[in-house]
Amino acid sequence: MGVKVSVVVPVSEPGTDDDAFDACVRSLLEQTMPSDEYELIFADDGSGDGTRERLDAVAAVRPNVRVLHLEPTGTPTRGRNVGLAVARGEYVFLLGQRDRLERVALEVMYRAAAHTDADVLVGRLVQGDNPPPRAFARNVERADVLRDRLLTVPTAHKLFRKTFLDAREIRFPEVEPELSEQAFVLKAYLTAKVTTILADQVCCHVGAEPERFPDPAGHAAGLRAVLAVIDDHTGPGELRERLYAQWFRTGVLRPLGGRHLPAARPDQRAALFAALRELTLERFPEALDAYLPVHLRARAALLRNGELGRLVALHEASRGMSLRAELRDVRWDDGVLLLDLAVEIVDAQGTPVTYRADGDRLLWTPPLQGLTLPARVTDVTGQVDRARMEVYIRHAEYGLIFFLPVAGEVCRSQEGDKVRLWAVGRARLDVGTAALGRPLRSGEWEVHVRMHSGAHHARTRVAGHRGAQLSCVGVLAGEPRKLVIPCWSEQRELSVCVQPRSFAESIVLVSPGAAVTHRDGGAFVVLPVPYVPPSGGPPAELVLRQLANRSRVVTVPALVEPGVPGRYPGQLVARVGIRRFPGDGHIAPGVWVPRLRVDGEESDLRFVLDLGRSGRVRVEPSAEPGALVPRRSLFVRVATRLPGGRHLIRLAHAIQQRYLPTQIDD
The missing domain is CATH 2.60.40 (Immunoglobulin-like)
Structure with missing residues (x-):
C-alpha cells in the first residue's frame, strides 16, 4: 500500500534541550497509523546545534523518516516548499517544530478526508489556553469560507491533498513566514472543491512561537501577497470585502496595538506605522470599517489621519479591561451540573463600562480624554444587540477546550444618558456529551467565562469569593458512569474533576x-x-x-x-x-x-x-500570597531595627539549630 500521509516539519536550531521539539518528534513517531502508511520529512534549515545528527540518528532506524539538509535561510518557507516537492503521500500535513500531534491524529484525519473526498481537511487545534476558533463548533463535511468561519483558522496545520496542491500550484511565497503561511492557506481555501472540518477530535497542539516585532517592509510585502491571492480568486462583492476586512483587522490594525507597538523603540514604531498607513491608504478603503469592532474602527481612523501619538495613547488608555464574574449557584440536576453566572466588563479601576445613549443609538465613548470621533465610528447599536456570554471548560493538563450550552439574557440599565450592560445565564455541563457530543475525558476541567459586549470582550476563570460555599457532592454521571466532582482550586477558581484517580485525590480536590x-x-x-x-x-x-x-x-x-x-x-x-x-x-x-x-x-x-x-x-489557602511565609517573631521584628541586629538573628538561629528544640522564625 502507498503512503497515505506525508508530514512536513521545517526545523531550525531547536537546541538539544528543547522539550517542545522532543515532544513534537515523539508525537510523530508514536502515531497509531501503521508506519508504512505515513512518512515524516524533516527539512533542516542548516541547524548547527546537534539537530542534524539527532534527526539522522532517528532516520537511520526509522524507514519512514527522511531528513533534508538545506542551506540556512532563517525562515521555514523553503523547508516547507522543498518538503512539499518531495512528499510521496496522498495527503500532506504541515507541522511546526514546537507543535505536536495527538496519537490518533493522522489516522483519524486521513479517514475523514477520504470519506468526504476533501482537498483540505481542517482538524481541531489546541493553542495554549485560548478558546477554540468558532470554526470548530461542529463537524462540517463541506465547509464555506465565510459561513463556517474558516478564516479563524489561518495556519497551515491542515491535511492537504498532494495532487490538489500541485495542480493549483499552491506553494509558500517568499515573504514574512506568518503571512506566507496565511497566503498559502487562503489560496487553498478559495480553490478547494471540498474543505472538511473535523471538530470532534483534537488533532494538533500548536506550540507558542517566539514573539518578535514585525519588520515593517517585510510585513507590508506579506500583506500584499495575501491581497494578491484575494484579487486572483475572488470578484467584487461581499466575499472580497470580508476577506480584505479580515486582513485589515489582523494584519494592519492588530499589530498597531497589543504588546508590540507601545513597547517598541520610537523609530521602530514610526517605521511600522508609516508602512501600514501607506498600505491602508492604497488598499483598504474606509467602507471596510463597517466589518470591524468599534475599538479597531477608532484605530483605523487614527491610522488614516496619521495620528500615531494618539493611537498609542488610546491603546494605553484602553488597557486593563477585565471581566467581573459572579458565580451565583452550582448544583446538580439529574446528572447535569448547572452553573448560574452574572458577568460584566469593567475598566482598570473596576468601574463598569458604559455606553452613551443617543436617541435609538448607543455610542462608544473612547477611554482617551479629548478624543472625539464621529458617530459612524462609535455607533455600537448593532454590536450590542449581539452581546452574549459564553462559558467553556478547559482540561488543566491537555488544554482541550469545549463550550457549554448557555441559556440567559443580556440586561441593560440606564442612568441619564449612560447605559450599563451585563449578562446573566445558566450553563449546563453534561459530562456525557460536553466534548461535542462525546464524553469528557478524565481529569480536572477549569471553568471559564467570556463576554462580548459590543465594544469589548473579556474572559476570566470562574471564581468564588473567600467565603463562597460550594456543593462538593460527587455524582456518578455520563455513560459509562464516571464520578464527577465540582471543586475549588487553591485560588478559589471553579473546576470540575471527571473520574478522580483515587479516593485520596477526590478529597484533595475539595480540600480548600x-x-x-x-x-x-x-x-x-x-x-x-x-x-x-x-x-x-x-x-x-x-x-x-x-x-x-x-x-x-x-x-x-x-x-x-x-x-x-x-x-x-x-x-x-x-x-x-x-x-x-x-x-x-x-x-x-x-x-x-x-x-x-x-x-x-x-x-x-x-x-x-x-x-x-x-x-x-x-x-x-496554600496559594494565598504570604500564606506559606512563617510569621516573624517579636524578637526578629525588634532585632532587625537594632545596630548589628541581623548578625544577632543569624547567631540565634545557629544556636537554636544546634542546641534548642524550638526555632526562631525569620
Whole structure:
C-alpha cells in the first residue's frame, strides 16, 4: 500500500534541550497509523546545534523518516516548499517544530478526508489556553469560507491533498513566514472543491512561537501577497470585502496595538506605522470599517489621519479591561451540573463600562480624554444587540477546550444618558456529551467565562469569593458512569474533576473547603469527602509538617463520618493535639503543611494550618500570597531595627539549630 500521509516539519536550531521539539518528534513517531502508511520529512534549515545528527540518528532506524539538509535561510518557507516537492503521500500535513500531534491524529484525519473526498481537511487545534476558533463548533463535511468561519483558522496545520496542491500550484511565497503561511492557506481555501472540518477530535497542539516585532517592509510585502491571492480568486462583492476586512483587522490594525507597538523603540514604531498607513491608504478603503469592532474602527481612523501619538495613547488608555464574574449557584440536576453566572466588563479601576445613549443609538465613548470621533465610528447599536456570554471548560493538563450550552439574557440599565450592560445565564455541563457530543475525558476541567459586549470582550476563570460555599457532592454521571466532582482550586477558581484517580485525590480536590473546630484541648481538622465508597473508604492519616522545620512531623489518624446533607456526603475528621512547645503527637505554634496519607501514598492538600500563640488554629489557602511565609517573631521584628541586629538573628538561629528544640522564625 502507498503512503497515505506525508508530514512536513521545517526545523531550525531547536537546541538539544528543547522539550517542545522532543515532544513534537515523539508525537510523530508514536502515531497509531501503521508506519508504512505515513512518512515524516524533516527539512533542516542548516541547524548547527546537534539537530542534524539527532534527526539522522532517528532516520537511520526509522524507514519512514527522511531528513533534508538545506542551506540556512532563517525562515521555514523553503523547508516547507522543498518538503512539499518531495512528499510521496496522498495527503500532506504541515507541522511546526514546537507543535505536536495527538496519537490518533493522522489516522483519524486521513479517514475523514477520504470519506468526504476533501482537498483540505481542517482538524481541531489546541493553542495554549485560548478558546477554540468558532470554526470548530461542529463537524462540517463541506465547509464555506465565510459561513463556517474558516478564516479563524489561518495556519497551515491542515491535511492537504498532494495532487490538489500541485495542480493549483499552491506553494509558500517568499515573504514574512506568518503571512506566507496565511497566503498559502487562503489560496487553498478559495480553490478547494471540498474543505472538511473535523471538530470532534483534537488533532494538533500548536506550540507558542517566539514573539518578535514585525519588520515593517517585510510585513507590508506579506500583506500584499495575501491581497494578491484575494484579487486572483475572488470578484467584487461581499466575499472580497470580508476577506480584505479580515486582513485589515489582523494584519494592519492588530499589530498597531497589543504588546508590540507601545513597547517598541520610537523609530521602530514610526517605521511600522508609516508602512501600514501607506498600505491602508492604497488598499483598504474606509467602507471596510463597517466589518470591524468599534475599538479597531477608532484605530483605523487614527491610522488614516496619521495620528500615531494618539493611537498609542488610546491603546494605553484602553488597557486593563477585565471581566467581573459572579458565580451565583452550582448544583446538580439529574446528572447535569448547572452553573448560574452574572458577568460584566469593567475598566482598570473596576468601574463598569458604559455606553452613551443617543436617541435609538448607543455610542462608544473612547477611554482617551479629548478624543472625539464621529458617530459612524462609535455607533455600537448593532454590536450590542449581539452581546452574549459564553462559558467553556478547559482540561488543566491537555488544554482541550469545549463550550457549554448557555441559556440567559443580556440586561441593560440606564442612568441619564449612560447605559450599563451585563449578562446573566445558566450553563449546563453534561459530562456525557460536553466534548461535542462525546464524553469528557478524565481529569480536572477549569471553568471559564467570556463576554462580548459590543465594544469589548473579556474572559476570566470562574471564581468564588473567600467565603463562597460550594456543593462538593460527587455524582456518578455520563455513560459509562464516571464520578464527577465540582471543586475549588487553591485560588478559589471553579473546576470540575471527571473520574478522580483515587479516593485520596477526590478529597484533595475539595480540600480548600477544610475547616477547624476546637474542643477538649485539641483541634479537629474536618475535610469534606465528595463521594463515600460503599466500603466507607480506606484508612487515612493526616500528616503535618512544620513549614519552618520540615523535620517536625505529626501524624494523626483520620476517620470518615457523615457529611452535611446537600453539600458533601461525608467528612474526614482528624484530631490534632495542640501544645505551646513541640513534641510527639501534637503541633506547636507556627505554620503546618498537611498531607493526606492513604494506602502508604501521600498527597498535598490545598490549604495550610496556622497555629497562633493563642492556641487557635486557622485554615489558610496554600496559594494565598504570604500564606506559606512563617510569621516573624517579636524578637526578629525588634532585632532587625537594632545596630548589628541581623548578625544577632543569624547567631540565634545557629544556636537554636544546634542546641534548642524550638526555632526562631525569620
